[in-house]
Amino acid sequence: MDLKKIKALLEKFYNGESTLEEEKILREYFNGDNVAQEFAADKDIFEYQTQEINDLEQIPDLSDEIWSKISEEKNHKTLKYRSINTIFLRIAAGIIIILGLFAILKDQNMLNYQKTQYTDTYQNPEQAYEQTKATLLYVSALLNKGANHLEPINKLEEGTKELQKLKTFNEGLNELDPLKKYSVANKYFKK
């Protein structure tokens, strides 16, 4: 190929005006053996392009991998859909059970309430008063019995009184305070 034509094509190339077809012609020329010395830099560029294009041809095809990933994604979606349905079903079942329990318990409460309706046991009010008094006295006696067992706690109080003597120790410590002045004086001595 004559140099004039190559030069013209190169000019177009560097101005960004060459077509893809013309660029292909240039690549073919520069991959040939008879390249003029003056085009050494251009040759580097076009050889690099050729190299890169060849590299791109070696790029593996990922179609199968991609398609299996997409299939996974599809399954994932339907799974999600299914799990949402089951969750809804579970919640619905739970609500029904709770409502059912409520209804049953309510019914039973009503029955119990009817059973324990209060009725008078004594006809004579005085007799009733005596009976109540006796019962309350019995309860108070039991309470006192329990309180007696708490007596030993008093001993604990006596013990703490003895510990009051520690206060004098504290006072002694306070009297030692003036010693601080001694340490201050010591500092001046060191200086």
Place this chain on the structure above:
Amino acid sequence: MTEKLFKDTVIPLNRKLLGFAKRFMSDIDEAKDVVQEIYIKLWNMRDELDQYNSVEALAMRMTRNLCLDKIKLKKTVPLNNTLIKEEADNNGWMKEKEEEINIAVKRAKNIIETLDEPQRTIMQLRDMQGYDYEEIAQILNMNVNTIRVSLSRARKKVKEELINKFYNHGSEKNKSSVREIL
């Protein structure tokens, strides 16, 4: 878009997307992850895909955005400047590839990797992946003219740098000989 249409028209784009993602991620496995992620997104929006006049441009744009997001997030893989070279050297996969590439190709590669982001992407899309300006404009959401100008600048810059770095010895000799004559 039906499942069949998706399988027949969108899935086959994966090699182009991977080739594109590979440019950004420097690690083939990371690039594959990006592509997988894009496909899940595309699948989930398959009902809206008919509204786009080019699903390919959309997929490419999504790929680029995701790659840029990931790079921003990691901040360990710089897109330009010389750091990328060290990264590449540490990276086994790139290293193997680089050993195969002859020195001349390496020179151009190193310089192209120093280009700014949109320029480098435009060059990748045009010179390596063979997209026309209209398609690149759609992918990058830019004006066709801007892309043409940017690409022209990028190509000129690469040539200039190559000459400055590797082919300047001849002209320097010429200059010195001229000086001698004077």
